[in-house]
Amino acid sequence: xxxxxxxxxxxxxxxxxxxxxxxxxxxxxxxxxxxxxxxxxxxxxxxxxxxxxxxxxxxxxxxxxxxxxxxxxxxxxxxxxxxxxxxxxxxxxxxxxxxxxxxxxxxxxxxxxxxxxxxxxxxxxxxxxxxxxxxxxxxxxxxxxxxxxxxxxxxxxxxxxxxxxxxxxxxxxxxxxxxxxxxxxxxxxxxxxxxx
Amino acid sequence: xxxxxxxxxxxxxxxxxxxxxxxxxxxxxxxxxxxxxxxxxxxxxxxxxxxxxxxxxxxxxxxxxxxxxxxxxxxxxxxxxxxxxxxxxxxxxxxxxxxxxxxxxxxxxxxxxxxxxxxxxxxxxxxxxxxxxxxxxxxxxxxxxxxxxxxxxxxxxxxxxxxxxxxxxxxxxxxxxxxxxxxxxxxxxxxxxxxx
Numbered sequence: 001x002x003x004x005x006x007x008x009x010x011x012x013x014x015x016x017x018x019x020x021x022x023x024x025x026x027x028x029x030x031x032x033x034x035x036x037x038x039x040x041x042x043x044x045x046x047x048x049x050x051x052x053x054x055x056x057x058x059x060x061x062x063x064x065x066x067x068x069x070x071x072x073x074x075x076x077x078x079x080x081x082x083x084x085x086x087x088x089x090x091x092x093x094x095x096x097x098x099x100x101x102x103x104x105x106x107x108x109x110x111x112x113x114x115x116x117x118x119x120x121x122x123x124x125x126x127x128x129x130x131x132x133x134x135x136x137x138x139x140x141x142x143x144x145x146x147x148x149x150x151x152x153x154x155x156x157x158x159x160x161x162x163x164x165x166x167x168x169x170x171x172x173x174x175x176x177x178x179x180x181x182x183x184x185x186x187x188x189x190x191x192x193x194x195x196x
Numbered sequence: 197x198x199x200x201x202x203x204x205x206x207x208x209x210x211x212x213x214x215x216x217x218x219x220x221x222x223x224x225x226x227x228x229x230x231x232x233x234x235x236x237x238x239x240x241x242x243x244x245x246x247x248x249x250x251x252x253x254x255x256x257x258x259x260x261x262x263x264x265x266x267x268x269x270x271x272x273x274x275x276x277x278x279x280x281x282x283x284x285x286x287x288x289x290x291x292x293x294x295x296x297x298x299x300x301x302x303x304x305x306x307x308x309x310x311x312x313x314x315x316x317x318x319x320x321x322x323x324x325x326x327x328x329x330x331x332x333x334x335x336x337x338x339x340x341x342x343x344x345x346x347x348x349x350x351x352x353x354x355x356x357x358x359x360x361x362x363x364x365x366x367x368x369x370x371x372x373x374x375x376x377x378x379x380x381x382x383x384x385x386x387x388x389x390x391x392x
Contacts, residue, residue, distance in 0.1 A: 004261030006242070006249040013239040018227055019220030020213075028213040030285050032243065033250055033259055040247050043209040046202070047240045050225070051232050053202040063229055065200030089226050 007033070059130070061106030061123055063088050071095075071103060078102045080137040084127060084156065086110045086144055094142065102140075105130060110148035111155055117148075119155065131160055138164045145170060203229070255326070257302030257319055259284050267291075267299060274298045276333040280323060280352065282306045282340060290338065298336075301326060306344035307351055313344075315351065327356055334360045341366060 007029060015025035032040040056062070057069035064070055071077060081102025085091050091104050107122045131139055139160055143149030145168075157165050170188035172181060181189075203225060211221035228236040252258070253265035260266055267273060277298025281287050287300050303318045327335055335356055339345030341364075353361050366384035368377060377385075 004249060004266075006246040006261060007259065010239075010242040010246040013235065013242050014213075016227075016235055017210075017216075017224040019217075019224060020215055024215030026288065027285060028215060029246070030259070030283075031212075031214055033246060036247050039209065039212055040243055043206075044240050044243045046206040046209050047228065047236055050202040050206040050229060051236050053200060054229055063203065063226070065202060070200075087226075089223060092222065 060104045061088070061108060062091055062104060076101070080135060081140070082127075082131060082136045082138070083140040083142050085142050086149060086152070090142065090144070100140070102138075107152065110143060110146070110152040112148045112151075122152075124156070124159070127156070128159060131163060136163065138166060141165060141167045143167075256300045257284070257304060258287055258300060272297070276331055277336070278323075278327060278332045278334070279336040279338050281338050282345060282348070286338065286340070296336070298334075303348065306339060306342070306348040308344045308347075318348075320352070320355070323352070324355060327359060332359065334362060337361060337363045339363075 010032070011022070011025050011029045014020055014028050015022050017025075020028060032043070053065045054063050055065075055067045057064055057067045057072055059068045059072045062069040062071060066073070078101055081100070082105055083094065083100050083102055084105045084107060085094065086107050086109060088106055091106055094100050094104075105123065105127045107124065107127070109117050109122055111117055111119065111122070130136065139156075141153040141156055143153045153167055169192060170185065171192060172178065172185065172189045178186065206228070207218070207221050207225045210216055210224050211218050213221075216224060228239070249261045250259050251261070251263045253260055253263050253268055255264045255268045258265040258267060262269070274297055277296070278301055279290065279296050279298055280301045280303060281290065282303050282305055284302055287302055290296050290300075301319065301323045303320065303323070305313050305318055307313055307315065307318070326332065335352075337349040337352055339349045349363055365388060366381065367388060368374065368381065368385045374382065
């Protein structure tokens with residue numbers, strides 16, 4: 001290799017980021033080293049600041065600069081609605097959509113026998129505590145539409161039996177073309193058809 | 197947004213890396229903040245170390261921890277062969293292929309009227325100096341096979357007129373399928389066909 005060991009190490013670590021393979025990590029390292037003042041130094045500073053400033057919310061598991069997080073603190077959020085997600089990224093995605101005005105609970109993953117994720121490794125005990133204590137009226141299970149996500153949703157539904165438990169609708173994505181959709185999605189969309 | 201301004205700033209800077217869009221930058225930021233000890237801190241340290249350790253080679257323009265770089269210093273490298281590339285990434289790609297045992301010259305880009313890249317913005321003066329002074333016998337123009345790259349190659353060929361100047365062969369990429377290749381490549385490969 002033409003490059004020193006410091007550059008190699010930077011490339012190796014960049015390649016661990018999701019979305020960057022070995023080749024794009026090399027390109028990213030080159031861009032970083034070329035734009036030191038404009039990109040490398042601000043990014044290093046932003047990483048240190050974000051690491052110092054963020055913590056997991058002790059209530060819901062969201063990542064924020066305060067704990068409890070700004071969503072858990074927000075008095076305009078309906079405390080009777082609880083949306084359970086697998087991951088912080090899912091919470092952020094729902095917030096971007098702006099459709100939910102209740103509070104969240106981040107499980108930290110989904111049940112997976114293959115990956116050894118058992119119920120005790122997810123934030124389920126605290127979910128049950130919140131669901132029973134806080135006067136929650138509806139729990140929305142917003143798991144991914146994967147085998148693991150749906151397994152987790154069924155498992156939680158059994159535990160939350162006496163509450164109103166809902167899940168996200170399955171169907172044709174907005175902007176989606178039928179021709180490109182799998183049979184499972186089409187079948188779900190057809191069964192859940194609504195009158196106009 | 198659910199996230200603090202420190203997280204937003206980290207996402208914005210990550211999104212400037214090649215290969216990361218806004219969505220994957222968000223995923224990368226989450227992974228960094230979740231794996232602080234394993235990824236964020238080592239990456240921040242590696243960035244600082246690489247920035248402190250690397251410099252542009254004063255001879256060829258390569259990025260390395262020493263200047264002149266390890267390729268320019270290597271006595272086993274043939275000083276009579278000079279390979280001209282647009283960018284450090286191209287130099288690294290040729291080094292990975294391990295086909296060239298001479299020295300390099302990095303132009304720092306390609307001529308482009310659209311982007312305002314004129315000859316004086318590329319390392320052309322130092323290339324001419326090296327080509328005349330160092331007893332160079334052959335200059336390989338390893339520009340990209342783009343309009344800008346080929347324009348640059350023609351421009352350099354005129355300047356280097358009295359030396360032996362070569363360019364990389366065009367043809368079918370190894371492992372490539374004819375069906376997926378453009379007409380220009382097929383035409384070049386056909387014209388340059390070789391007897392078996």
